[in-house]
Amino acid sequence: MQDVTRRAALGLGAAALAGPAMAQGSIPRTDAGPLRATPEAGATLRVIRPARFVEPDEVIFRQNAQRFQDRFNIPVRVDFVGWEDIRPQTAVVANTGTGPDVVIGWSDDPHIYADRVVELNDVADYLGQRYGGWMTLAERYGKRHNSNAWLGIPFGGNIGPCTYRVSAVKEAGFDRIPEDHEGFLRLCQALKRNNKPVGFALGNAVGDGNNFAQWLLWSHGAYLVDEEGKVAINSRETVEALKYLQELYPTFVAGTLSWLDPSNNRAYSAQEIFLTANGVSLYFTLKNDPKTAAIAEDTQHAFMPKGRASAPPQTATVMNAMVFRHTRYPNAAKAFIAFMLESEQYEPWMQGSLGYWAHPLKAYSASSVWTSDPKLTIFRETMETPFWSGYKGPISQASGAVAADYVLVQMCAAVATGQATPEAAAREAERRARRYYRAS
Structure with missing residues (x-):
């Protein structure tokens, strides 16, 4: 998963960000009403997530985080962590009750720390209603088994054909x-x-x-x-x-x-x-x-x-966002997650990265990225696979621990x-x- 050259990556990133209104128009969405999680006054956020393997993933993600900061006047620090390092760092966060407000970890990680994360039902309901519902794998990794309680919000998946x-x-x-x-x-x-x-x-x-x-x-x-x-x-x-x-x-x-x-x-x-x-x-x-x-x-x-x-x-390696209970600003964290998955931010991010993180919400199946190059179309249904980590059983603390x-x-x-x-x-x-x- 080598990096592209900076010149090529920035060119793609700039093109993807050139017209957010046009990107928004290509994705069908409905009015779900406002997200009820109003950010706390004086909030600041720290976010960690896996490192990028294509540079626009990081370039555009940081630009979207800056847009959130500018819109809500909430300072956001985003750190990119090596793929093999994100789980040990998440364990430290969970065990010490300190550190990042939002951890974008791996597939079943929120289930490992189910008793230490904030439920995100309001975020999941808002985004699901707005963007045509969640894809199969997103629901499986997002919800606690046999429950409608959302422990994580999947940002996207990466399948390896x-x-x-x-x-x-x-x-x-x-x-x-x-x-x-x-x-x-x-x-x-x-x-x-x-x-x-x-x-x-x-x-x-x-x-x-x-x-x-x-x-x-x-x-x-x-x-x-x-x-x-x-x-x-x-x-x-x-x-x-x-x-x-x-x-x-x-x-x-x-x-x-x-x-x-x-x-x-x-x-x-x-x-x-x-x-x-x-x-x-x-x-x-x-x-x-x-x-x-x-x-x-x-x-x-x-x-x-x-x-x-x-x-x-095959199944997908899924980036799954969770909010730990130690955060002083849970509403700001929820608002950040929802903002980053809105079409104005998500579609340019997906376009710039050529669909590297395939979408968790059904409306994004309409994205032109999947037909821009026939070699990409195979990735469009990444999050609809009937296989998952810990198959055939429930996603749980145990399945996450076996994977880790x-x-x-x-x-x-x-x-x-x-x-x-x-x-x-x-x-x-x-x-x-x-x-x-x-x-x-």
Whole structure:
């Protein structure tokens, strides 16, 4: 997820911000009445969120925060935190009761701290009524399980479909990415023989590591817990998935066991790998750098193989905003979240980043960003996927803890390295998962 050049990024950011009225007009919305959370007098806000992988994400987000500050006369400080660092920092905030007023963390993080965050029903109701309702994954991550209480407000999601060089796949004898495991394995083996290997993160990568591990399991019919939240990872399907990984892993380029989220972007851009799984950021970077424009032209996206699943077995890495109870200015925090998701701010942010964070509200499906480049259309329904962290069970403190502890990723890595058999790795993942689910 390398950064684009500053010149290219600022050009896109300026273009996106040039006409907020026009951007607003392209998104259907209704009058939901005013948000009742009136900011407190003398309020100030500190916000932390994950670091950007495309520069307009940060440039436009900061400009939107400045617009909020100018409109409400509320000073706002925004800090961008490394992807692997945001969860430890959130834990410190929760445990000390001090620090940022708004934490824009990861998918199920608000559920980890359910008893320490402010419910955001008024914000969710206002935005949902105004912008055609919330998409499926946004509701799942926003609401407490079996409740209408909103613990977080999702800002958007990033899915990681297969990103590949069209010419390399054709050279390997394939016209498209196969939907079955056997075909996908044959493709990856052919790419390896042609010295054009593949690469998927097996390190503790918030997005890419979890994305690959979850795809591997779900495409074989395996899952962490059942519908009631009973740990079910130690199953025949999991063992079969891990045995498949033993065949697939030799096609990977060296070093994937230590890959974090930026790693496969760098490898792909350097033409060290020719197929991986990634969000919009990689294509964005390639497209906006003259040195890699030819690679972008030869790049395409497709869903990872379905295998046994009935739908593409992938989920999104979601940015999910929460307000901790220690804040002195909860209404100002609510107003900030709502303001940033209004079309005057959200549409330019999404346009400038080429939809890197796909929208949580249904009205934004009408955004022209999804048809501005056919290679982006696959990302439009990111937040409608039927899979989620902790699938098939409820999103909870336990599911969030398992994700934060990289239980599934490390299970896969242990098998890939030969440190554990598939059977032993599945048992160890079960043991680790049970610790969290018993405590929840």
